[in-house]
């Protein structure tokens with residue numbers, strides 16, 4: 001059999017935030033979190049969204065400094081420079097050192113409680129909201145439209161279907 005004869009099919013997207021080496025440089029979708037997420041446990045909201053939409057997980061520098069995320073997840077001047085099709089930034093202020101790492105993204109969606117946050121100066125879509133409320137709602141909205149194999153473990157598919 002020759003290689004061209006092998007039929008391939010994408011069965012699922014795997015979120016790679018737990019891997020030794022991040023794949024942020026090559027991801028079409030990146031979900032980034034900042035100090036606004038408030039606690040390491042809340043990073044689960046990022047992972048759930050990334051898993052649902054097939055993206056990688058990144059962060060601002062303070063999350064690495066706090067030990068919430070590994071250093072290879074840092075985006076910005078002293079981290080990765082990314083150029084995804086979609087970058088979703090949650091609880092990130094948009095300091096210049098972060099901005100230089102993300103402004104090559106085709107579409108930047110920023111979620112921040114503070115309508116005057118600098119990130120809204122360069123985001124294409126700004127959402128003034130609490131990321132801890134908005135991220136799960138966004139994940140559920142995507143999950144309704146994605147194939148079942150991308151749904152989050154523990155997410156109540158029946159409950160989602162009921163709302164449709």
Ligand SMILES: Cc1cc2nc3c(=O)[nH]c(=O)nc-3n(C[C@H](O)[C@H](O)[C@H](O)COP(=O)(O)OP(=O)(O)OC[C@H]3O[C@@H](n4cnc5c(N)ncnc54)[C@H](O)[C@@H]3O)c2cc1C
Pocket residue numbers: 033034035036037059060061062063074075076077078079080090091092093094095096097098101111112113114117129130131132
């Ligand atoms: C030499 C040098 C290199 C640096 N390199 C980098 C780098 O590579 N990458 C990098 O990211 N930074 C880098 N920094 C740090 C940078 O200057 C900023 O301090 C950092 O980016 C801020 O991170 P943050 O946005 O997560 O935190 P903050 O600036 O504290 O912003 C948190 C944001 O979350 C919002 N928020 C709070 N609660 C919520 C909520 N519930 N929902 C939604 N939003 C909320 C707040 O309004 C605020 O805008 C560097 C700094 C120096 C000096």
